Amino acid sequence: MQAALGHPFVIALPFVVGVLFWLVALRERRRGLITGQTFFQRNGTAVGLFLIAAVAFWAVFMIVLPQLFMVEMSFRPKLPPSAIGGPRDLYTLQNYHYFLFGSPTSSAEWNFIHIKAFFLTILASILVTIGNFLLCYPLAFYMAQVANGARLRFLLLLLITPYWVNEILRAFAFRVIFSSGGLINKLLLAAGLLHEPIDFLGMDVGMYAGLSYAYLLLMVFPLYNAIENLPKAQIEAARDLGAPWWHIHVFIVMPFAKPGIASGCTLVFMLTSGALAAPLVLGGPRSLWFTPIVYDRFYQAFNWPQGSAYAFILLLTCIAFVLAVMRFGKLSLGEITR
Amino acid sequence: MTSRSVLRVIVGAYLVLFFAYLFGPLIIMGITAFNTAPYPTVMPFEDFTLKWFDILFRDKDMMLGLQNSLKIGALVVAISVPCGLAGAMVMQQVYARARSFYYLVVVSPVLTPGVIIGISTVIFWKDFTGATGTGFLYDGIILAALGQSSFISAYCMLIFLSRLQRFDRALEEAGLDLGASNAQVFRHILIPYLRPAVLSAAVMAFLSSFENYNTTTFAILADKTLTTVLAGRVRQGSTPAISALAVTIIGVTVAGTVVYELLKRREDARKLREMRTAQEAEERELAVA
Amino acid sequence: MTADVELDGLTVRFGSFTAVADANLRIRGGEFFSFLGPSGCGKTTILRTISGFIDPTQGAVRIGGQDMRGIGANKRPTALIFQSLALFPMMSVADNIGYGLRVRGVGKSVRQKKVDELLHLVALGDQGAKKVDELSGGQRQRVAIARALAVEPQVLLLDEPLSALDLKLRQHMRNELRAIQKRVGITFIYITHDQGEALTMSDRIAVMNRGRIEQVGDGRDVYNAPRTAFVASFVGENNAIVGFVTDVAEGMAVIEGKLGRFRATNPLGLKKGALATLFVRPEALRFGAADNSLAAITREIAYEGNLTHVGLRTAEDTHLTVLLSAGEAAPEMDAPASVGFDAARAIILPPRQDD
Numbered sequence: 001m002q003a004a005l006g007h008p009f010v011i012a013l014p015f016v017v018g019v020l021f022w023l024v025a026l027r028e029r030r031r032g033l034i035t036g037q038t039f040f041q042r043n044g045t046a047v048g049l050f051l052i053a054a055v056a057f058w059a060v061f062m063i064v065l066p067q068l069f070m071v072e073m074s075f076r077p078k079l080p081p082s083a084i085g086g087p088r089d090l091y092t093l094q095n096y097h098y099f100l101f102g103s104p105t106s107s108a109e110w111n112f113i114h115i116k117a118f119f120l121t122i123l124a125s126i127l128v129t130i131g132n133f134l135l136c137y138p139l140a141f142y143m144a145q146v147a148n149g150a151r152l153r154f155l156l157l158l159l160i161t162p163y164w165v166n167e168i169l170r171a172f173a174f175r176v177i178f179s180s181g182g183l184i185n186k187l188l189l190a191a192g193l194l195h196e197p198i199d200f201l202g203m204d205v206g207m208y209a210g211l212s213y214a215y216l217l218l219m220v221f222p223l224y225n226a227i228e229n230l231p232k233a234q235i236e237a238a239r240d241l242g243a244p245w246w247h248i249h250v251f252i253v254m255p256f257a258k259p260g261i262a263s264g265c266t267l268v269f270m271l272t273s274g275a276l277a278a279p280l281v282l283g284g285p286r287s288l289w290f291t292p293i294v295y296d297r298f299y300q301a302f303n304w305p306q307g308s309a310y311a312f313i314l315l316l317t318c319i320a321f322v323l324a325v326m327r328f329g330k331l332s333l334g335e336i337t338r
Numbered sequence: 339m340t341s342r343s344v345l346r347v348i349v350g351a352y353l354v355l356f357f358a359y360l361f362g363p364l365i366i367m368g369i370t371a372f373n374t375a376p377y378p379t380v381m382p383f384e385d386f387t388l389k390w391f392d393i394l395f396r397d398k399d400m401m402l403g404l405q406n407s408l409k410i411g412a413l414v415v416a417i418s419v420p421c422g423l424a425g426a427m428v429m430q431q432v433y434a435r436a437r438s439f440y441y442l443v444v445v446s447p448v449l450t451p452g453v454i455i456g457i458s459t460v461i462f463w464k465d466f467t468g469a470t471g472t473g474f475l476y477d478g479i480i481l482a483a484l485g486q487s488s489f490i491s492a493y494c495m496l497i498f499l500s501r502l503q504r505f506d507r508a509l510e511e512a513g514l515d516l517g518a519s520n521a522q523v524f525r526h527i528l529i530p531y532l533r534p535a536v537l538s539a540a541v542m543a544f545l546s547s548f549e550n551y552n553t554t555t556f557a558i559l560a561d562k563t564l565t566t567v568l569a570g571r572v573r574q575g576s577t578p579a580i581s582a583l584a585v586t587i588i589g590v591t592v593a594g595t596v597v598y599e600l601l602k603r604r605e606d607a608r609k610l611r612e613m614r615t616a617q618e619a620e621e622r623e624l625a626v627a
Numbered sequence: 628m629t630a631d632v633e634l635d636g637l638t639v640r641f642g643s644f645t646a647v648a649d650a651n652l653r654i655r656g657g658e659f660f661s662f663l664g665p666s667g668c669g670k671t672t673i674l675r676t677i678s679g680f681i682d683p684t685q686g687a688v689r690i691g692g693q694d695m696r697g698i699g700a701n702k703r704p705t706a707l708i709f710q711s712l713a714l715f716p717m718m719s720v721a722d723n724i725g726y727g728l729r730v731r732g733v734g735k736s737v738r739q740k741k742v743d744e745l746l747h748l749v750a751l752g753d754q755g756a757k758k759v760d761e762l763s764g765g766q767r768q769r770v771a772i773a774r775a776l777a778v779e780p781q782v783l784l785l786d787e788p789l790s791a792l793d794l795k796l797r798q799h800m801r802n803e804l805r806a807i808q809k810r811v812g813i814t815f816i817y818i819t820h821d822q823g824e825a826l827t828m829s830d831r832i833a834v835m836n837r838g839r840i841e842q843v844g845d846g847r848d849v850y851n852a853p854r855t856a857f858v859a860s861f862v863g864e865n866n867a868i869v870g871f872v873t874d875v876a877e878g879m880a881v882i883e884g885k886l887g888r889f890r891a892t893n894p895l896g897l898k899k900g901a902l903a904t905l906f907v908r909p910e911a912l913r914f915g916a917a918d919n920s921l922a923a924i925t926r927e928i929a930y931e932g933n934l935t936h937v938g939l940r941t942a943e944d945t946h947l948t949v950l951l952s953a954g955e956a957a958p959e960m961d962a963p964a965s966v967g968f969d970a971a972r973a974i975i976l977p978p979r980q981d982d
Contacts, residue, residue: 044520054424062488066458166549173363274451508713516727619763
């Protein structure tokens with residue numbers, strides 16, 4: 001199929017959807033199913049126009065169209081600028097084919113490096129997510145149910161402050177600690193436990209530690225918010241009835257905090273699997289992480305369609321994760337993003 | 339009560355370890371900024387120096403990156419605060435059947451990896467500005483601001499939504515009833531009511547923009563920001579000048595937090611005073627009636 | 628300046644729910660008029676329709692003879708005092724009161740003068756610089772009144788503004804509201820579910836139930852001569868006796884039910900054989916024989932100083948209440964008693980449509 005028609009179609013799409021919703025609303029108003037003031041009656045012309053313009057610009061030009069353009073590009077071949085829109089500009093699956101099987105000229109059966117990096121990224125992200133949950137849950141519970149007043153406020157401040165140090169610097173801090181001339185190696189050498197420094201960075205220890213560290217706070221806050229709403233009386237009642245402490249957590253606190261857990265896990269997974277800073281700064285030359293590969297498709301291979309396809313694969317993975325969390329926890333999107 | 343005290347010790351130890359994990363790396367990095375050693379290290383601590391700060395502030399690329407970061411931050415605030423506000427107001431009014439769809443669309447950037455947002459922003463605006471003859475918009479700083487704003491607007495929207503949920507619509511109606519136009523109600527009543535939220539949204543938007551790397555590194559094109567310069571330096575090799583930058587940022591953040599906390603305390607004290615005055619007036623009134 | 632308010636066949640529907648059904652009413656200029664009814668009866672909808680926040684589905688609202696269709700809330704000669712008062716928390720007391728003038732483009736000095744005047748009217752002379760959050764409940768009430776009066780409305784609409792106040796203060800504020808209305812002389816339209824408020828303040832009252840205006844009249848009319856069973860039971864306490872009309876003559880009727888045979892006034896001219904309810908006020912019931920009498924057992928005696936409430940139960944399990952004034956002797960507890968009433972002080976009405 002000719003790719004030249006793609007852009008007009010894609011640009012029209014969000015507007016068509018908007019108009020469709022508007023027509024349905026109009027019909028229901030005429031039938032009396034919707035009553036009350038109309039949008040412009042309620043807001044006035046000036047404010048109403050501002051609202052529509054701002055939301056349309058944001059939703060259409062900053063969110064929907066860029067994503068649709070990226071998806072559309074991922075189905076195009078890589079062509080020199082002069083050939084774009086020409087007879088060779090046909091929709092193709094070759095970029096996805098490349099992800100699975102590598103270049104047509106390669107002799108290997110599968111594109112092992114990219115596939116392995118992809119699955120390793122997913123797996124490591126899941127492990128980091130679980131690790132962060134275990135690390136943060138006790139703190140969130142402590143803040144929400146035990147600490148109060150000035151101490152709680154102090155803890156919250158302590159948590160927020162390092163969050164504003166940017167990701168690169170946070171990753172750099174880990175490099176200072178884990179590098180072969182870094183603190184840990186120096187300490188171990190000085191203690192006589194080692195004779196030669198260990199290459200922590202080459203072993204990806206630094207990278208995983210940095211990844212877990214980077215998004216710790218995005219786990220603490222949703223958990224804290226969810227547990228905070230649990231009435232203290234429920235825990236006391238359970239304790240009165242003689243429930244052991246682990247029972248209270250597994251069967252009372254965690255089910256109650258489910259939206260917060262889902263929200264924290266989704267955020268951490270999404271950010272970890274899409275992380276670029278920690279792998280770049282802490283990854284060794286042989287480290288496999290998917291986002292640097294995507295980056296390289298754009299700025300090393302200069303193959304934008306292929307990069308788009310890789311980005312889309314990552315996006316689909318994140319969507320699948322969110323859907324799985326929603327299905328598994330029987331939650332709505334609103335509960336996760338609160 | 340010994341099991342109780344054992345529990346206390348365990349909780350205390352856990353808290354100490356957690357915050358050691360949180361602050362340890364930053365503190366160690368901070369110390370390296372003051373060590374004369376040419377490589378960021380705490381052991382051995384050779385001698386105290388401030389030369390790394392001097393080197394940092396003389397670094398032309400860093401300073402240029404800082405300038406761009408500030409420009410992008412200002413643009414992001416200018417885009418995402420109004421977009422977030424409009425998004426939140428529309429969320430409250432949007433036709434019920436479209437609400438969940440609308441919510442999905444505007445919240446999706448929060449759940450999309452930053453690199454993808456950066457990539458898609460570049461792809462779209464390259465084609466769009468090319469096709470519409472607005473090539474001057476295809477600029478690293480503008481694209482970075484647009485890319486970042488797509489998800490920062492969603493953060494702002496969530497801030498506005500939580501404040502709007504506590505808004506008594508009767509205030510708007512009272513304004514209208516007294517003769518104000520819709521635009522006057524918006525300016526005189528809604529915006530002042532939302533002012534604390536506008537402020538925190540603006541601060542949050544600026545800080546998120548300033549520290550962003552994933553989206554920016556794609557969207558910035560040939561330009562640079564402080565974070566992208568930093569990333570390049572870190573990849574080239576470690577120098578204590580980078581630690582010095584971290585110390586500077588942490589210093590500014592801590593100062594900001596302290597100021598915020600002081601302002602908040604003053605505000606709380608004022609609220610308490612007002613409440614007391616109201617209570618006293620109430621008591622006097624009941625005594626008279 | 629003051630104006631009439633006219634409701635002409637006013638109907639308001641939300642989807643399939645009818646909030647107000649065919650309301651026809653003329654409120655005279657300068658009148659203190661109340662809408663009285665339980666929550667959900669449509670009184671707030673009427674008020675919001677008059678103020679312009681709701682468009683009528685059918686019919687019209689006319690103020691001073693002018694149809695209000697298409698005229699927004701901000702262009703109507705009305706001012707509304709909200710149940711929550713809706714004072715602007717971000718403005719001082721004086722700025723709240725002056726807001727209506729500010730949006731009308733009135734200059735600062737003129738505004739200041741008017742605000743001072745109003746602050747004195749509501750006895751808040753020195754409180755102008757305060758923030759709204761520093762005021763007591765009664766003071767807020769006064770600010771809301773002053774803010775509404777500042778725009779010199781022809782009609783002031785009040786949506787249960789006293790409901791958040793302490794009981795003692797509420798009674799105090801009733802007198803004050805009434806005094807302010809007398810002084811400014813404009814039409815007050817007041818919404819309440821509290822019959823005491825409606826009866827003490829209003830020139831006339833419209834009693835509403837389920838979207839319909841059941842009766843319009845002054846306090847005495849509504850209390851002494853209710854026209855529907857709902858009005859009879861909602862306004863003040865009443866004893867109800869159910870039966871069928873068996874005889875009619877000269878404005879009177881006789882009903883017979885399981886409690887016996889009773890004669891009372893028949894203002895609506897119910898026909899023989901109609902199902903009916905007889906209402907008699909607790910203060911009209913007396914111990915001892917009369918031309919209408921029935922037997923019951925004393926179950927409850929509540930002494931309240933100047934009054935005594937006596938609760939009785941008949942053999943058929945109907946509850947009756949008798950109100951005795953200070954000098955009258957109360958019967959013995961749990962003893963059989965005979966109570967009766969004067970036919971002229973009881974009233975026979977059709978039964979309630981809605982239950």
